[in-house]
Amino acid sequence: MHDWEVLFQGVNFERLLGGLWTSFSIALVAVLFSLVVGVPLGIAAASRNRWLRGGFQVYLQAIRVLPPLVLLFVFYFYLSLVTKVNLSAYASAITVFTLWGAAEMGDLVRGAVTSIPKHQYESAAALGLNPVQVQLRIVVPQSVRRLLPQAVNLVTRMIKTTSLVVLIGVVEVLKVGQQIIDVNRFEYPSAALWVYAAVFFMYFAVCYSISKAAAVLERRLA
């Protein structure tokens, strides 16, 4: 009997995959919300209006100095104490990851938009393109290209950081793994090794395929 067989006992593997989906779905939903919120936020932060710029910096720095774990606790435990809002662990996780993702995505968008030289706007305008066309045909395509590598990096970071949500009781891939290890400790003494290895490869498979897909996309756009 090999200890690695623990992975395929009963529904263990399906459970791990289910846990992975929980992790991944938190990240996926948060990334989608982050894009929806972060892109306009970044465009606003790239504007000349100092209030927009300043406001965004306050938000960004606030999110950056707070550990995601603290934010998770705030939204899961503290929010329900001081308000009537009682978020589920899953909803708290998505909220926190969206707050984080939107701030970072906003900063990436801001960086990409402001890195487009003024002369690019001018030469497009000089050809007779109207301001909307300048944005759509010149600024957006170039920004997306500059943005893509860092945005993918952010997405994989968000996926990996979802492992924290176990601490507010979300049963994600790592938690499922621990449960499997605990149940099988006597029957399969080295279960921990195999389960964590499986979890490792699952994270790797997800994050590496995202990186690869992004690299292909980048090459196609370049």
Next chain:
Amino acid sequence: MSDTPQVLRLPKSQPVLRLDSVVKRYGERTVLDGISFDVAEREVIAVIGPSGSGKSTLLRTVNGLEPIQGGSIRLDGEEITAKGTDWSKIRARVGMVFQSYELFPHLDVMGNLLLAPVRVAHTDKAEARERAMRWLERVGLADRADAYPKELSGGQKQRIAIVRALMMQPEVLLLDEITASLDPEMVREVLDVVLELAEEGMTMLIVTHEMAFARAIADRVLFLDGGKIVEQGEPEAFFTHPQTERAQRFLDTFSFTKAREPQGLAR
């Protein structure tokens, strides 16, 4: 010649461009201090002067990249500096080429050339493509239609930038120090294109530091200093006998006299 593209010519009785007492200020600083001149159809005007004299700013006021604080600019008699001007429409008629080429890096050469004709002028794409290919052949870059800007040399980029402006069949072409960031051996290939355009009657306003080029191409030279036209005239007269001391001093900076005796073994 019938199948090679030609610059657009319209019969005109009035100047293509008329600047009248144009004033441009950045805060307290006056960059253009009452500039007035006309540009006739087919005329080539070289604008020269020391850096900071307002040459580039002058060019940029003509297509509205710099708003002006006083005076007026007329294109074909129509005041384009009036309130409510749709600059996009004006710019489609006034071509501009920049010092740093400013091709769009995410588009290939053809994409750069087709963008404005297709999106702004709503030219049929096939027709625009045909026009682009003919221009590319003329400037010797027909084989680079699919290349991206980063794959081109500076001289090639600048020739493409010129063609990109010409694709809109502009009534006037503004050239803003188009050879200033080129390696010396690439200057020629760009200037040759401009010389050819001049021969064909393209109306041009050229800001340049290439004095020999200005002398060869211009019908008239404007010498700017401190935001004013200090002197203007025919290039031969201007370059050989400038009337003002300021212009003389400026031209002197382009010639060198031997500063020291020959040294070393040859002595």
